[in-house]
Amino acid sequence: MQDPFLRNSFWGTVLNYLSGHKLFIHKEEETGYAIPKKYLIIRDPIVEESEINDVIRVKSLADEEQIMESSNEPVNNDKESDSKSIIVDWDGFLTVAVYMGAAIYTPGVDQLIEKFNINQTQATIPLTMFVVGYGVGPIFLSPITENAAIGRTSTYIITLFIFFILQIPTSLSTNFAELCVLRFLAGFFSSPALATGGATVGDVITLPYLPTGIAAWATTAFMGPAFGPLIGAALVVRGGHDGYESWRWPFWFMAIISGTCFLILGWTLPETYGKALLYRKANRLRRITGNKNIVSEGHIENSNRTRRELVVKSFYRPLEITLLEPVVLSINIFTTLVYSIMYLWFEAFPIVFQEVHSFSLVELGLSYSSIIVGVVSGAVVYVPYMYQHFTKRVLRGDSITPEIFIPMAIFGSLLMPIGIFIFGWTSSPDIHWFPPLVGAAICAAGSFIIFQTLLNYMGSSFYSYLASVFASNTLFRSVIGGVFPLFGKPLYENLGSKKFPVGWGSSVLGFISLAMASIPVYFYFNGPKLRARSRYAS
Template identity: 30%
Template sequence: MDSTITMPYDSTTPTVDFSATSTRCATPVNSPPIHVLPLKELAAQKQPIRVELDACEDPKNMSLLHKWSIVTIISMSALCVTCNSGVAPFTESGIQREFKISPEVSILTISLFSEGLGIGPVLLGPLSEFYGRNLVYWSSYACFWISTFPVAFAHNAPVHLIFRFWGGFAGSAFLSVAGGSVSDLFTDASLSTPMAVYTLCPFIGPVLGPAISGAINQHLNWRWTYYVQLIWESAQLLCLIAFVPETHVPTLLRRKISQLRKAAGGPVYIDDSQMMQHGVLQAVVQSCVKPFQLVLHEQMILLLDLWNALILGILYLTFQAFPIIFERDHGYDMQSTGLTFLAIGLGMVISLATQPCWNWFEARKAAGHLDGVPPEFRLSMGKVGGILVPCALLIMAFTSPPSITPVLPILASILFGIGIIYVFTSTFTYLVAAYRPCAASALASNAAFRLTFAAVFPLFAKQMCTRLGTEGALGLLAGLTAVACPLPFIFAKVGERLRGKSRFAI
């Protein structure tokens, strides 16, 4: 590795070049001459030095093809993880018969996995700041893969359910760390599209899962659902190990510092700003406490988290509601019912296709602001999504009775999928823009709320649909989302004032 180190404390201090350690990157033609010091003399330098990555070492300077291949692999890995939550609904009848458990207990196969997804990011996220993205990816995905074996081959319900939780916990790294990898690769100006692609995958997983699981369980034993997942997970793990390099810049710098110290044969004094200031235990404790501090002290974060949690809870509630609407009331078989979930996925893909329009709209707005658009502008997409979600649920409520063609609730599901992505994309980008110093904690609190609701909602879905009917249940949910609909409009008006009073926001 080529290593260029500058000494910023004294402008007369020469740049120290370690080109002897490896092949150099191409040096720009207009670069000033470099005074090369022998490696042995570095140990005698008492003045702190600062290590920098060369142009060819910076992840942002990778080729566009290489960047997108990394984003694709990471996004597909996240898709595989969340798809694992969506495959469970159509396995419930199989595990009820084989393990002799009640329907209420069988629903835990969804809820425990979702709860693992919610808890994991708070603990696994900080580890990537100390050990790099790759070590967390490899270890967490390997544990996720291993946890699927007991789920697939379990001989009793406790083993099956316990490892469903641990599988969700291990796979959750791709809901917290993967976004950091995308930001490692792209500058702020080019981040929107790859981040939108990554954001889509964890949400399309829960609607792709039922389509896969419905087809499998229609013809095969429920265990084949997880056999297929194991094959997919094996392929993703191999791709992660073979094709995804380390992209975390502080980790790359620490590795470079370690190599230079070894090459120098003695102690090398490094600028304090490049050394780890806190231990990993302190970082994990802080990551557990900070999200709760934000929720308790920041009204905007609390309300936006509850809004997002309600919508994701409703998405997971469809795991129980769609079989009632399409399988029981309209006479669809299991495979056809699973395919109806793809309508929500189609809406999500359509929302991604509109991303260039939103990018153009944002660039046009930014042109009128010398200091860039305020964070509240990020809520524009959420305004549209906030209206689409209750409208879609209301249409589903009116068209769900067996006497009405099932095409209409399926079309309404497309609008629901568009609204979901608009709401989540808007909220995520706003939280990052408004709370940049503690963005990771803000997103962690959002994930914890969302996935807790996703774990709870399926538990009462059947009872609610039985007592209220599908029309009443969906109508109630439409009303709840309609109550939350004004949030992006309100915060677009008063958000700047609230941020001015906050000790966490910028």
């Protein structure tokens, strides 16, 4: 089968190897394939040793070839590290990016409390553990996706399979500690699909359209937490039968969904990382030519990478950049606040819509759709703005700075507290249930815009250390934000009143977010000076 979409997929690659390269073959493996001379071992005795160069860099793009010569060391075919290296470069790729994730167990919290004899705060720990696992995972797993020998798709599919397997014991949990540990592991192994999706989008979308592509991907990321309670509520209400504990059904549902995605994406999600594709192409050419001198950029990187460099890249540098760069630290704090508020709403919504307005469990799940409406509304505002002010200017060749993202960040920073205040002070028995949904939607729109603009600003400012700054942001916001639901209900209960149960609790968050709006304003006026003094800024 010659379809490039399938042969670059996970299962296509596996079956190609297991069949001895007879299935899902690449053009280099086809019968009658004419091997380009540049890939053949040079054995012409007329050629002087001094004329044979140590490195020949071959670049193939749209069937154009260019050979670049570098040094004048003799050939040694026994040791690749000392031999002539023929570097295989890019000649095309096909790709697709996928994002999937959901927070789904929360509608069964009351059953968890009864089953394991725990309190409300303890029942929130499985949510916290999942989010913390998602934050820790990229520190370990994201660097793997940037290793050319592994690539993105293999990491996605294998960790997705582990995530699928973990749903089975989670569904069968017999004690609370077991449930918490399994939720942490599920979050950990879900992190490549959640945290590295933006990198996959960057693999396949050119720079002018990258903010739009990232926004489309991030829209689904924001929608996940909103869909989870809705689906979970339906499963909990309808899932019980013959005494079966219906709180387990959301995990069985996730097992079905993740297992199905594992099978489908194994065929339909091709490798998108250019270095991984070229690494495999170089290996094919080495096999069919017998020329061990053929290498890709990934081969060279792996041969030169020391264990110390791997540790620095994966662990130390993200922490160093966070602590030493005021821009990164400020954005991490702001996005952590946004993230925390999103998860605090898992505690506020039941108070407002079940306790105050007597919604059923499914109706409560439906109330989270206001977040979806807000995210879509935010995207409708953000995408055209970025097209006009970023995409068109890049296409024209205009010079732009990271501060181009800041005006929209300021807008989102003002929109968010407005939504929080509306949500908090319209959540009352004397007021219809619709205004709090409007407030939630406005806040979600502002949150979406803040995330998009500030992460783009940070990525543009620290482009050379993109993986490290995003890993630090994911760790920072997920570990801290994941803890917030543990004290969400006490926050609202201690500050609430009978007439406005979440008014002052929401106001605390609103005032904090309003103060945080000063961060993008400060960046707008001082961004260039901050980058000039920075050790890591691009």
